[in-house]
Amino acid sequence: xxxxxxxxxxxxVSAAWLRENLAQVVVIDSRFALMEPALGRQQYEAGHIxxxxxxxxxxxxxxxxxxxxxxxxxxxxxxLSVKLSAMGITASTVVVAYDDSRFAFAARLWWLLRYLGHxxxxxxxxxxxxxxxxxxxxxxxxxxxxxxxxxxxxRQDWVVDIDTVNAKKDLPAVALIDSREPDRYRGxxxxxxxxxGHIPGALNYPWHDVTTEQGYVISEAQLRDRWSGxxxxxxxxxxxxxxxxxxNLLSLAAIGLEGKLYAGSWSDWCSxxx
Numbered sequence: 001x002x003x004x005x006x007x008x009x010x011x012x013v014s015a016a017w018l019r020e021n022l023a024q025v026v027v028i029d030s031r032f033a034l035m036e037p038a039l040g041r042q043q044y045e046a047g048h049i050x051x052x053x054x055x056x057x058x059x060x061x062x063x064x065x066x067x068x069x070x071x072x073x074x075x076x077x078x079x080l081s082v083k084l085s086a087m088g089i090t091a092s093t094v095v096v097a098y099d100d101s102r103f104a105f106a107a108r109l110w111w112l113l114r115y116l117g118h119x120x121x122x123x124x125x126x127x128x129x130x131x132x133x134x135x136x137x138x139x140x141x142x143x144x145x146x147x148x149x150x151x152x153x154x155r156q157d158w159v160v161d162i163d164t165v166n167a168k169k170d171l172p173a174v175a176l177i178d179s180r181e182p183d184r185y186r187g188x189x190x191x192x193x194x195x196x197g198h199i200p201g202a203l204n205y206p207w208h209d210v211t212t213e214q215g216y217v218i219s220e221a222q223l224r225d226r227w228s229g230x231x232x233x234x235x236x237x238x239x240x241x242x243x244x245x246x247x248n249l250l251s252l253a254a255i256g257l258e259g260k261l262y263a264g265s266w267s268d269w270c271s272x273x274x
Contacts, residue, residue: 007120010254011122012254013124015130015133015134018136029049029053030057031128041054057243061080063076069268070264070268073242077116086146087148089148090148093148095121096121104244105243107250169200170201175203177202177259178202178238179207180204182206185197185202192240193267194274207245210250235252237249242262245261245262
């Protein structure tokens with residue numbers, strides 16, 4: 001029997017919840033591999049959650065790289081809105097995103113939806129493997145385009161640029177959060193960007209710590225403990241290119257807190273400091 005109300009109980013929903021409400025939501029597969037950009041689409045074609053559409057990080061959830069703005073600039077809002085409309089998404093549609101990368105790409109899609117004013121969005125806990133683990137139906141068929149009406153109303157104050165970061169990062173009521181792995185934060189290793197290290201004054205809250213190694217979110221108590229020292233702060237969150245920072249933003253939303261995304265992140269910062 002279908003759930004009486006498909007409104008997600010949390011920004012992170014279980015596979016069991018999704019299976020119960022599958023007919024009433026739009027599911028979007030956002031699997032991706034940074035070092036092998038075609039892999040996500042190939043995985044989707046090899047089998048995906050029944051009825052799921054596909055959204056590509058580079059093609060759909062980002063815009064082309066420029067001199068500044070980072071490696072994954074925010075997407076063209078009109079193009080993304082057309083794609084979301086073709087998935088049948090309207091103002092009241094519940095959208096569930098999933099990946100197989102501990103929320104890395106699903107959280108980016110979730111954040112973009114909310115940034116564009118669509119609050120009925122969630123991420124699948126445990127990703128595609130969690131769906132398979134409960135015997136959820138997998139399909140090879142691509143769903144047909146539908147007639148939706150996605151009208152974006154961007155929350156411009158949810159995004160900050162380098163000027164805002166420079167102006168606010170040292171203020172007592174502001175915490176600048178670096179979401180990358182500790183060794184990249186420290187500057188011990190930098191596999192992608194031209195400069196190693198972090199923005200001066202940033203605190204390290206690695207995005208991986210939001211989930212277990214199996215890709216399931218840690219408990220609410222653990223999330224609250226994780227962010228307990230910063231609940232009164234204005235949080236400016238970044239990562240390498242504005243993607244995995246969204247995992248931290250998702251974890252904040254799961255306990256009723258909000259942060260702002262430095263969309264260009266470290267890759268944008270580097271473009272001004274080379």
